[in-house]
Amino acid sequence: MQLGLQTAVADRPSYVAASGAVKLDKHRSVFLAGGEADRFFEVESGAVMVYQLLDDGRRQVVEIVFPGSICGLAKGDEHEFCCETLMPTVLRSHKRTALAQSDVLRTRVVDSLQQQLATLHDHTVSLGRKTAEERICTLILRLQEQAGEDDDVAVALPMSRTEIADYLGLTLETVCRTITQLVRRKVLTPGSTRSEIGIPNIERLRTAACAA
Amino acid sequence: MQLGLQTAVADRPSYVAASGAVKLDKHRSVFLAGGEADRFFEVESGAVMVYQLLDDGRRQVVEIVFPGSICGLAKGDEHEFCCETLMPTVLRSHKRTALAQSDVLRTRVVDSLQQQLATLHDHTVSLGRKTAEERICTLILRLQEQAGEDDDVAVALPMSRTEIADYLGLTLETVCRTITQLVRRKVLTPGSTRSEIGIPNIERLRTAACAA
DNA sequence: CGCCTGTTTGACGACAGTCAAATTAGGTGG
């Protein structure tokens, strides 16, 4: 199997050290595996992805983190994963030690962790038991909900085909082919841009996503 | 695809409502999807698995919870997943509302959630990017570490082949075949029981698990 | 206008799934 990392690697870890808000543009590194994990981050706007690279180049995106959630909170003193922005993003950085001191922060973190755990559980079901088609539909559905209830007929895809593939445990070719088939079957409609996709009938999409 | 639930379904949710420790034996339900989620559980000894059933019968085990970790902490007021014991298990049940009240508990929960998130991240990499063989080796390695540092040559598998399959996103046939091949290749050795497996050379196992 | 990167499509192969049968364990009762 020869998968993943079909894109360029992100640049050096942008120095996000100051406490407080930091603005990064698209495709900037937030932290790298092996880096010191003395700080963690709250996403205030935008989105980041957390991923791991296997030594033969396979890449798995394990989480997409949206505003309100956190990333980079490791147990050990080194990050095991890499993290980079998917779009221009504002992060708030906290010292890990702040967790022990601030009740407010801790409460906020518990909420986020619960949320993330639940999302990860769902994603595990996708990866373990869903077909390529079901995974794609599930992701689009989630992005649709994430986008806020704007009765949108179109959803913006904040990620490239390769990133989608690496998140869904597929290849970019399979992602392309599957989207094409879904469009052909009218489950989706082509968006004005390729980073956008239309949802003619959300119920049909839900069915195709195999909501349990 | 026709996967999962090749075992009998667990029995009714055992009534684990009292606050405090509860002892359950093997293959007892802790909670069911759709059940009221006003309580969560700390595993004190034993182990449980958290899983989801898709409507066509596919099953995905999303988490194996060992002592010190928690399960059943949902965001909504209903469980989305099912949970049952893998072996005789002692659980401590807490009201969800207790979280807001007890700092000590909240701290403990943050630790557990962090731990679980990290494990889930690793598992996501397995499901998304690893081959059947790598997944099996990764699991055995994890069970070995979990078992405590007893320089063991043998590891107890607390779960059936079907449960392993449903955790690793494989079929039970693939699990069997893959273990057979690993034994043939001397990466593993047959245990005295089928619920036990030998590790002749842990480094070789690590290599086969594709530690990133 | 043309390159460069990301995306789409095609042809083919392989890993894992499906269906089915054989074998082995574990548990029970004689």
Add this chain to the structure above:
DNA sequence: CCACCTAATTTGACTGTCGTCAAACAGGCG
């Protein structure tokens, strides 16, 4: 203690979904 019975596991033969390799296409930016 042994024979039997049932469920779990193992193995086999074959199929299908998705991955691999490769080429064509399209969109964005200088």
